[in-house]
Amino acid sequence: MYRNVISNSVINRLPRYYRFLGELKAAGMTRISSRELSERMGLTASQIRQDLNCFGGFGQQGYGYNIELLQSEIARILGLDRLKPAILIGIGNLGRAITMHINFESKGFKLVGLFDSKESLIGQVIKNLPIRSTSTIDEFCRENLPEAAILCIPKNAAMELSDQLVRLGIKGFWNFSHYDLALKYPGVTVENVHFGDSLMTLSYRLQNDDKGV
Amino acid sequence: MYRNVISNSVINRLPRYYRFLGELKAAGMTRISSRELSERMGLTASQIRQDLNCFGGFGQQGYGYNIELLQSEIARILGLDRLKPAILIGIGNLGRAITMHINFESKGFKLVGLFDSKESLIGQVIKNLPIRSTSTIDEFCRENLPEAAILCIPKNAAMELSDQLVRLGIKGFWNFSHYDLALKYPGVTVENVHFGDSLMTLSYRLQNDDKGV
DNA sequence: TAGATTGTTAATCGATTAACAATC
């Protein structure tokens, strides 16, 4: 079956729809029109209807959208109903915070392994997972077949490890390093989180925006 | 003087230019053409020239761009040369990791205060900064005039604190919470970092992309 | 049925890419 390619702009909005619908559901609402949702989210009603219709007609003329139904459809589209095994590499401050702070199960993943190269950390347990030596990644991946790797390591370490990880079948990276994985492995999915870039963007706006003047 | 409005797309690319130029400089290079930079970054040469010319003509025909000069121009554009005082609120795993992990000084900010509401944390010192009680924010801000606030707190706490922070003169938020500050305070700059959304996007791609098939 | 709201097509807007004269 032919499937339209969905633009990045649309994909990036899906998690936000999912969150908003969850809040509406929690508030006891059962239905909503694209117009009301647009006002709450700061979008246009047109855009919401266009976005949703990339995936199918989830609404009903004259009625709007059933909140619970729509949310579960978006969950399915996002793949949240299949927990993909993931490993996290680099248990520094950031890796530790990610491990403890993120609810992987509600976002389509299951964290199955933690790795670090620092001897003193090996064996320590976080969230019921022991920290393993990076030298055991090969063995671990052949047994557990993780699909995603979360890189909380410096650029150099990412450069050294990425070939191995791709060879071991990693299909997606959640990349906190400054290594441009997407350039080197076009067949692999990379989602970059660059704190520094985000903070510099804020600096730009504080420096240059003259809002409200 | 009239200043063109720069599009978000351009602004979001600036930190990445800055990073790449830093690497080239560190590698001992002194000049680069838009074509060569485009190949290294995975962009088009046209786009690079268009982006840079939003801010001025930093290149030279027949030669290209001086790497050091261009990087320092971008630093200036990003406002990295003025360290804006910032406070961080919420010293959980995430707030702690941000405090320790991020080099604020190289990104246009100076972290001047840490806050949490949890009694047991008050007084503890991280990166030479004592954790203060959120009840002292008013006093602290009137003395130290922070321009930015980093929110590492849950949605509810963000909802409760934001009015106060805006009233105290906070002009920019680095927002890790799920509270949509931008909707409520149109005059204030908000840079959202939504880990969960980013991870769900990765889930979508692992579920739906059939790359290389 | 009448009113409301979707799904979808058409129009607009903005961002990216291509082309080329200017010039180092």
Next chain:
DNA sequence: TAGATTGTTAATCGATTAACAATC
């Protein structure tokens, strides 16, 4: 000078918004 590469205008492409017939 000749070659290279910018700065900038024009063309293209894609995303957003508007409009409206279909229909619940």
